[in-house]
Amino acid sequence: MATPTLSKTDKMEEAAAASPYITVTFRIRRFNPEISDEAQWQDFQIEIDPKERVLDGLHKIKWDLDGTLTFRRSCAHGICGSDAMRINGKNRLACKTLIKDINPEKPITVEAIKGLTVMKDLVVDMEPFFQAYRDVMPFLVTKGNEPTRERLQSAEDRERFDDTTKCILCAACTSSCPVFWNDGQYFGPAAIVNAHRFIFDSRDEAGEQRLEILNDKDGVWRCRTTFNCTDACPRGIEVTKAIQEVKRALITRRFCPLRGRRYEGPAPECVFRGGALARSGEHAPSVIADRRRSPLHAGRAGRARRRMGGGTRPGFAVERSSA
Ligand code: SF4
Numbered sequence: 001m002a003t004p005t006l007s008k009t010d011k012m013e014e015a016a017a018a019s020p021y022i023t024v025t026f027r028i029r030r031f032n033p034e035i036s037d038e039a040q041w042q043d044f045q046i047e048i049d050p051k052e053r054v055l056d057g058l059h060k061i062k063w064d065l066d067g068t069l070t071f072r073r074s075c076a077h078g079i080c081g082s083d084a085m086r087i088n089g090k091n092r093l094a095c096k097t098l099i100k101d102i103n104p105e106k107p108i109t110v111e112a113i114k115g116l117t118v119m120k121d122l123v124v125d126m127e128p129f130f131q132a133y134r135d136v137m138p139f140l141v142t143k144g145n146e147p148t149r150e151r152l153q154s155a156e157d158r159e160r161f162d163d164t165t166k167c168i169l170c171a172a173c174t175s176s177c178p179v180f181w182n183d184g185q186y187f188g189p190a191a192i193v194n195a196h197r198f199i200f201d202s203r204d205e206a207g208e209q210r211l212e213i214l215n216d217k218d219g220v221w222r223c224r225t226t227f228n229c230t231d232a233c234p235r236g237i238e239v240t241k242a243i244q245e246v247k248r249a250l251i252t253r254r255f256c257p258l259r260g261r262r263y264e265g266p267a268p269e270c271v272f273r274g275g276a277l278a279r280s281g282e283h284a285p286s287v288i289a290d291r292r293r294s295p296l297h298a299g300r301a302g303r304a305r306r307r308m309g310g311g312t313r314p315g316f317a318v319e320r321s322s323a
């Protein structure tokens, strides 16, 4: 008996039926300051497997349809944090967003994150974001001589700030915050998350300084607890909780008699460590200024000064740590 054979048309139909590809419309907000002061939406239709990511769709557009499309990406695997963008109105990482998860039957809107100046298409000026990050001193600060062995820390103490170590500085949280949209002077959730990571580290000795910096009118008290940041974080960090913990640390440190004063002479005995007052010292007689006059608490002027390199107090050995 003869074996049935498929015609060429049948084979093509069968292949089409088995093909995972679907046609998807990407609606991208384009901006090129060399062409126009106005941003405008542009549609692109591409064939894509729904199991692919939005980043793959952007690559197809850039490589096959329009080489001028501009966006950032580096690792393409959710590590570097460079491709945060607004996808269907929500801040997400393009490399972690699957087409099938965002209703590909409708046009997929892609635009730059909000609150930062758009330079071109999906690329924003990240400098204000990174300046706020630098302002909170995101590195280990210790006093005294370098130890001859590693600094020990219990598992419980490490657990205290484990969540905030996961930050990849993508800015999805900060650029989803309505307070940051309205006033770019606010430090923003990401800077507070990275301050939290060191404030609650039992090995660090500059928690008091960081709290002082965040006690600024542009600091933690600007947070309105809208939870946008927590929803936006691609690393699942409990951003709002971290901000609340920093607020609580600011309130509880009130019980430290030395807080908020600047002293001459020997270092105060008051120790603030791991997010709590570890030891309360005596009032030194040589109080020379209250907090409002401290150069570390001079609001925008203080931040500007820190931007120019005056970020750390004398007497602290500064050590950068990736731990
Ligand atoms: S806290 Fe989350 S959303 Fe914010 S910068 Fe870090 S990783 Fe991104």
Ligand code: FES
Binding pocket: 072, 073, 074, 075, 076, 077, 078, 079, 080, 081, 082, 083, 084, 093, 094, 095, 096
């Ligand atoms: S490209 Fe690195 S996180 Fe998406």
